[in-house]
Amino acid sequence: MSDLQLASDGRLRHLLTLDGLPAPVLVRLLERAEALVPHAHGGSGMRAALAGQAFCTLFFEASTRTRSSFQLAAQRLGMDVLNFDASTSSTRKGETALDTLRTIEAMGVHCFVVRHHEDGAVAALAAGAAGQTVLINGGDGRSAHPTQGLLDMLTIRQHKGTDFSRLKVAIVGDVRHSRVARSDLHALRALGCGEIRVCGPANLLPQDDTLRGCTVTDDLDAALDGVDVAMTLRLQRERMEDGLVPSLEAYYRDYGLTGARLARAKPDAIVMHPGPMNRGVEIEAALADGPRSAILRQVANGVAVRMAVMLELLGR
Amino acid sequence: MSDLQLASDGRLRHLLTLDGLPAPVLVRLLERAEALVPHAHGGSGMRAALAGQAFCTLFFEASTRTRSSFQLAAQRLGMDVLNFDASTSSTRKGETALDTLRTIEAMGVHCFVVRHHEDGAVAALAAGAAGQTVLINGGDGRSAHPTQGLLDMLTIRQHKGTDFSRLKVAIVGDVRHSRVARSDLHALRALGCGEIRVCGPANLLPQDDTLRGCTVTDDLDAALDGVDVAMTLRLQRERMEDGLVPSLEAYYRDYGLTGARLARAKPDAIVMHPGPMNRGVEIEAALADGPRSAILRQVANGVAVRMAVMLELLGR
Amino acid sequence: MSDLQLASDGRLRHLLTLDGLPAPVLVRLLERAEALVPHAHGGSGMRAALAGQAFCTLFFEASTRTRSSFQLAAQRLGMDVLNFDASTSSTRKGETALDTLRTIEAMGVHCFVVRHHEDGAVAALAAGAAGQTVLINGGDGRSAHPTQGLLDMLTIRQHKGTDFSRLKVAIVGDVRHSRVARSDLHALRALGCGEIRVCGPANLLPQDDTLRGCTVTDDLDAALDGVDVAMTLRLQRERMEDGLVPSLEAYYRDYGLTGARLARAKPDAIVMHPGPMNRGVEIEAALADGPRSAILRQVANGVAVRMAVMLELLGR
Numbered sequence: 046m047s048d049l050q051l052a053s054d055g056r057l058r059h060l061l062t063l064d065g066l067p068a069p070v071l072v073r074l075l076e077r078a079e080a081l082v083p084h085a086h087g088g089s090g091m092r093a094a095l096a097g098q099a100f101c102t103l104f105f106e107a108s109t110r111t112r113s114s115f116q117l118a119a120q121r122l123g124m125d126v127l128n129f130d131a132s133t134s135s136t137r138k139g140e141t142a143l144d145t146l147r148t149i150e151a152m153g154v155h156c157f158v159v160r161h162h163e164d165g166a167v168a169a170l171a172a173g174a175a176g177q178t179v180l181i182n183g184g185d186g187r188s189a190h191p192t193q194g195l196l197d198m199l200t201i202r203q204h205k206g207t208d209f210s211r212l213k214v215a216i217v218g219d220v221r222h223s224r225v226a227r228s229d230l231h232a233l234r235a236l237g238c239g240e241i242r243v244c245g246p247a248n249l250l251p252q253d254d255t256l257r258g259c260t261v262t263d264d265l266d267a268a269l270d271g272v273d274v275a276m277t278l279r280l281q282r283e284r285m286e287d288g289l290v291p292s293l294e295a296y297y298r299d300y301g302l303t304g305a306r307l308a309r310a311k312p313d314a315i316v317m318h319p320g321p322m323n324r325g326v327e328i329e330a331a332l333a334d335g336p337r338s339a340i341l342r343q344v345a346n347g348v349a350v351r352m353a354v355m356l357e358l359l360g361r
Numbered sequence: 362m363s364d365l366q367l368a369s370d371g372r373l374r375h376l377l378t379l380d381g382l383p384a385p386v387l388v389r390l391l392e393r394a395e396a397l398v399p400h401a402h403g404g405s406g407m408r409a410a411l412a413g414q415a416f417c418t419l420f421f422e423a424s425t426r427t428r429s430s431f432q433l434a435a436q437r438l439g440m441d442v443l444n445f446d447a448s449t450s451s452t453r454k455g456e457t458a459l460d461t462l463r464t465i466e467a468m469g470v471h472c473f474v475v476r477h478h479e480d481g482a483v484a485a486l487a488a489g490a491a492g493q494t495v496l497i498n499g500g501d502g503r504s505a506h507p508t509q510g511l512l513d514m515l516t517i518r519q520h521k522g523t524d525f526s527r528l529k530v531a532i533v534g535d536v537r538h539s540r541v542a543r544s545d546l547h548a549l550r551a552l553g554c555g556e557i558r559v560c561g562p563a564n565l566l567p568q569d570d571t572l573r574g575c576t577v578t579d580d581l582d583a584a585l586d587g588v589d590v591a592m593t594l595r596l597q598r599e600r601m602e603d604g605l606v607p608s609l610e611a612y613y614r615d616y617g618l619t620g621a622r623l624a625r626a627k628p629d630a631i632v633m634h635p636g637p638m639n640r641g642v643e644i645e646a647a648l649a650d651g652p653r654s655a656i657l658r659q660v661a662n663g664v665a666v667r668m669a670v671m672l673e674l675l676g677r
Numbered sequence: 678m679s680d681l682q683l684a685s686d687g688r689l690r691h692l693l694t695l696d697g698l699p700a701p702v703l704v705r706l707l708e709r710a711e712a713l714v715p716h717a718h719g720g721s722g723m724r725a726a727l728a729g730q731a732f733c734t735l736f737f738e739a740s741t742r743t744r745s746s747f748q749l750a751a752q753r754l755g756m757d758v759l760n761f762d763a764s765t766s767s768t769r770k771g772e773t774a775l776d777t778l779r780t781i782e783a784m785g786v787h788c789f790v791v792r793h794h795e796d797g798a799v800a801a802l803a804a805g806a807a808g809q810t811v812l813i814n815g816g817d818g819r820s821a822h823p824t825q826g827l828l829d830m831l832t833i834r835q836h837k838g839t840d841f842s843r844l845k846v847a848i849v850g851d852v853r854h855s856r857v858a859r860s861d862l863h864a865l866r867a868l869g870c871g872e873i874r875v876c877g878p879a880n881l882l883p884q885d886d887t888l889r890g891c892t893v894t895d896d897l898d899a900a901l902d903g904v905d906v907a908m909t910l911r912l913q914r915e916r917m918e919d920g921l922v923p924s925l926e927a928y929y930r931d932y933g934l935t936g937a938r939l940a941r942a943k944p945d946a947i948v949m950h951p952g953p954m955n956r957g958v959e960i961e962a963a964l965a966d967g968p969r970s971a972i973l974r975q976v977a978n979g980v981a982v983r984m985a986v987m988l989e990l991l992g993r
Contacts, residue, residue: 086469089413097721099749110464113443117415117468120441125752127745139914140953148742148952151976152749153718282455320464321456344467402785405729426780429759433731433784436757598771636780637772660783 049171059171059180060354062189063231071198071235077353078199078346084121085349094361096123099154104183105131105142105161110320111183114344115158118351127154142166143173150175156359158183158351179358181351187224192354193319194228196346197276198236200339203346204315205273209236215268215310216241217300218278218327219249220256225319226278227255234258244268245300248289265300269309276317277302280327293326303329307337315339365487375487375496376670378505379547387551388523391515393669394662400437401665410677412439415470420499421447421458421477426636427499430660431474434667443470458482459489466491472675474499474667495674497667503540508670509635510544512662513592514552516655519662520631521589525552531584531626532557533616534594534643535565536572541635542594543571550574560584561616564605581616585625592633593618596643609642619645623653631655681803691803691812692986694821695863703867704839707831709985710978716753717981726993728755731786736815737763737774737793742952743815746976747790750983759786774798775805782807788991790815790983811990813983819856824986825951826860828978829908830868832971835978836947837905841868847900847942848873849932850910850959851881852888857951858910859887866890876900877932880921897932901941908949909934912959925958935961939969947971 050059050066057070084091100119102112112128119126131145140148146157155178159167164186171180184190205212214233220226220243233241242260243250250261262268269275277300284290302316316332318340324330333340366375366382373386400407416435418428428444435442447461456464462473471494475483480502487496500506521528530549536542536559549557558576559566566577578584585591593616600606618632632648634656640646649656682691682698689702716723732751734744744760751758763777772780778789787810791799796818803812816822837844846865852858852875865873874892875882882893894900901907909932916922934948948964950972956962965972 087414087471092413097724098719099752109445109447113445113465114468116443117441117470120415121469125749127748129741129745131741139955139958141956144952144954144956147973148976149745151973152746152980153753153977154749155719320460322460323455324457324460326455341463341467344464345469348468403730403787408729425761425763429761429781430784432759433757433786436731636776638776639771640773640776642771657779657783660780661785664784 049168056360057357059182060191060358061168061171061180061182063191063194063228063235064189066231066235068235068237071195071232074195074350074353074357075199075202077357078195078350079202081349081352082346085118085352086345087121091121091352092123094122094356095119095359098124098156098359099127100124100156100355101127101129101149101154101158102183103129103131103146103149103157103159105159105166106184107132108160108184111160112158114347115181115183115351118348118355121348122352122355124156124355143170146170146174150178155179156355157181160184162186164188181354181358184224187222188227190224190228192347192350193225194232195354196343196350197229197317197319198232199346199350200317200343201274201315203342204339209233209238212238212274213240213242213272214238214274214276215244215272216276216278217244217265217268217302219280219284220245220278221249221251222281222284223278229276230255230259242268242272246290249284265306266309269306272310273314274317275302275307275310275314277327279319279321280323297326301325301327301329302332304332304335307332317343320344365484372676373673375498376507376674377484377487377496377498379507379510379544379551380505382547382551384551384553387511387514387548390511390666390669390673391518393673394511394515394666395518397665397668398662401434401668402661403437407437407668408439410438410672411435411675414440414472414675415443416440416472416671417443417445417465417470417474418499419445419447419462419465419473419475421475421482422500423448424476424500427476428474430663431497431499431667434664434671437664438668438671440472459486462486462490466494471495472671473497476500478502480504497670497674500540503538504543506540506544508663508666509541510548511670512659512666513541513545513633513635514548515662515666516633516659517590517631519658520655525549525554528554528590529556529558529588530554530590530592531560531588532592532594533560533581533584533618535596535600536561536594537565537567538597538600539594545592546571546575558584558588562606565600581622582625585622588626588630590631590633591618591623591626593643595635595637596639609639613642617641617643617645618648620648620651623648633659636660681800688992689989691814692823692990693800693803693812693814695823695826695860695867696821698823698863698867700867700869703827703830703864706827706982706985706989707834709989710827710831710981711834713981713984714978717750717984718977719753723753723984724755726754726988727751727991730756730788730991731759732756732788732987733759733761733781733786733790734815735761735763735778735781735789735791737791737798738816739764740792740816743792744790746979747813747815747983750980750987753980754984754987756788775802778802778806782810787811788987789813792816794818796820813986813990816856819854820859822856822860824979824982825857826864827986828975828982829861829949829951830864831978831982832949832975833906833947835974836971841865841870844870844906845872845874845904846870846906846908847876847904848908848910849876849897849900849934851912851916852877852910853881853883854913854916855910861908862887862891874900874904878922881916897938898941901938904942905946906949907934907939907942907946909959911951911953912955925955929958933957933959933961934964936964936967939964949975952976
């Protein structure tokens with residue numbers, strides 16, 4: 046996939062996955078995003094950057110949060126925004142996803158964020174897109190959510206500095222079904238993270254090579270011991286319906302991130318969650334709202350990261 | 362609630378309800394709105410006012426009309442608009458309303474209109490919002506719809522002048538379930554309205570102190586006798602399904618506002634309705650479209666009022 | 678209807694149908710659109726044209742493609758865009774379509790594209806609209822889709838020149854239920870098209886005077902023989918459910934446009950489709966993507982045509 050997203054001269058053509066993205070490209074994106082933080086939360090400072098260009102959120106799977114973050118990023122760069130809800134549109138009428146993309150391209154839109162429920166769907170669209178079109182993967186299946194991975198890395202850098210080799214990071218929860226976790230793992234490895242620990246019940250951990258190089262455990266206390274960063278993942282309600290989780294109470298008891306359990310982490314450890322949160326399921330409410338929580342910082346960084354990616358892809 | 366929405370220096374921090382809002386603040390908002398009327402219907406005159414800021418319509422209950430009015434008001438002040446439909450979003454996934462609000466805040470959005478089906482929900486959000494965030498209640502439960510109250514008062518002022526003590530106003534219909542009526546009653550009392558009459562079937566009138574100081578009757582002719590303003594309310598279809606109304610025909614016969622019945626009002630009396638109208642149920646079609654109807658003026662004033670509130674709240 | 682859309686001085690007041698639209702007006706719109714093509718696909722060149730004005734997409738029937746094209750056209754002219762989804766709004770609450778229109782008018786919106794499932798619904802709204810309001814029919818029932826007709830004519834002109842008298846055009850498929858076909862037929866006749874052939878199964882062809890002046894056949898080979906343009910129509914899935922089509926396979930065999938069948942057309946014949954396509958039903962995938970396909974050109978022209986119509990209607 047990296048040849049589809051990375052031109053031979055190192056230019057990023059699409060952002061499909063963090064898997065295989067060279068560390069220098071990743072760091073460049075993070076540095077760009079850091080520089081954009083002051084412009085990411087309003088103001089008119091960057092309005093001229095992409096003025097007159099159009100940006101389309103093309104979502105084959107609903108997501109108001111991610112769509113909103115991309116929309117605000119595009120508006121702050123001066124772009125026109127078209128929100129194309131493909132879950133209630135022509136796609137329903139039998140049109141292929143690629144025809145939907147090509148149709149909007151033909152209207153003069155050349156920058157897209159695409160979310161799709163199928164693994165690889167965004168890469169498939171990138172393969173069929175017009176030459177000047179740039180695609181950002183806004184989440185596909187369980188595979189990748191690269192801007193989430195980038196915003197997580199930016200958040201860690203802001204709190205812990207740029208040398209990831211000194212860091213211990215724990216990822217807790219349903220890694221098996223999580224595109225967020227996969228993108229975080231790719232990024233943490235690329236940035237040379239000192240130790241990556243993954244913790245969750247065995248049936249919510251992937252069986253493939255997703256966890257290569259990670260310390261894997263089902264003991265949360267062991268996972269959190271001495272970490273700098275504790276990331277917990279959203280538990281989808283359907284996991285319980287599917288019988289993968291005995292009860293929300295049992296899950297919270299065994300894998301819920303709480304202030305008490307975080308006592309094992311470093312004193313300045315931060316807590317992260319990609320949202321939306323199930324308070325009292327994967328995270329204690331007081332911890333989510335407390336001084337060690339970087340959760341809203343993650344959200345804020347999301348806008349800066351998305352601005353950086355758009356500027357990078359559109360060659361500005 | 363007034364301490365939540367009103368700072369000790371008299372500055373409006375949020376607009377949650379007209380209940381307890383001091384008359385001078387109310388009059389200041391109406392005068393601001395009046396001055397904005399020329400800019401409220403297009404044109405670029407006020408585009409610089411809030412340029413670069415973002416405005417979010419955060420609706421936990423659908424309403425295209427109110428949302429559209431707020432959206433146009435924000436656009437005419439130069440703001441970016443994010444329409445966040447919380448009825449089909451993360452909220453569904455178990456996220457709390459406050460987490461949804463905080464997430465959008467973290468994206469750099471500091472001005473919101475919130476609609477919610479529960480009484481007090483918007484005030485609860487205001488209590489939990491970040492310091493720089495301003496909230497406008499776009500309607501919560503049966504409690505309040507303050508911008509509707511303001512636009513109704515602006516409409517009355519435009520037709521009848523600023524001295525409300527000389528006015529007789531009749532409110533007709535389902536006051537019990539109406540947040541519009543509650544906001545109108547608060548505003549009319551604050552502005553010293555000479556006489557407020559409330560008319561409806563007993564089971565559609567509130568039993569609490571909502572109607573304090575009002576003349577209450579179930580006789581429409583008596584209610585309309587000599588009034589300057591006749592406001593009728595929308596009859597929700599579910600009232601009939603709930604058995605609160607015997608039939609739409611009977612309701613129209615007893616409480617429908619018609620040209621014939623309006624003969625009892627003052628010759629220059631105006632007719633108001635918050636919309637959307639059920640023609641032939643709570644109002645006669647010819648009356649709604651006739652020269653005494655101020656219904657579209659209400660809609661037009663809504664944009665000016667919402668611009669005024671945003672400017673007030675954002676300190677411009 | 679032409680008096681409703683055409684003022685006595687020849688000015689276009691609304692665009693409701695191409696039926697009866699004088700050829701000079703039609704040609705003027707096409708020439709305007711042609712000139713706008715360079716501005717229709719992004720850039721800021723036309724942003725001042727309608728800056729400060731508001732445009733509303735008022736759709737009583739869902740259509741993301743058409744709505745998106747209009748939205749982009751309006752944004753590129755500098756307008757504020759309000760997307761009013763009337764299929765999930767007040768209309769549901771018993772409000773009439775005209776009251777919905779008047780309400781948005783009262784908010785200072787004077788330019789609308791309206792889509793409605795009923796024949797004549799848009800003209801009825803135009804009859805009741807305020808004096809300064811301009812309406813564009815974005816598709817009503819089976820009657821008309823005039824901007825689609827215009828963009829099809831623009832596409833033909835770009836490929837085949839302005840002299841339509843030398844052209845043979847085939848329209849293939851479900852003409853009976855197609856507002857696109859009706860608008861194309863009106864336009865082709867107005868522009869003096871040399872020969873119009875219509876081909877489809879008898880039960881999908883209209884029985885009224887829609888096909889006056891056309892050569893009608895159920896033999897696709899005969900229809901395509903020597904044509905300059907082959908337009909095929911979308912086959913709605915419900916046609917099969919209604920028993921009007923025996924099977925998609927049979928339909929494709931008899932009426933599907935393929936490269937092999939197109940061998941009978943002129944060597945430089947172009948292929949058109951209004952979208953969204955059912956590949957393998959009404960058109961062969963390879964043909965749709967091939968060098969003779971003008972399908973994406975149609976989409977691109979749609980934005981230019983819609984910009985031209987807005988400028989014409991708003992008197993710029």
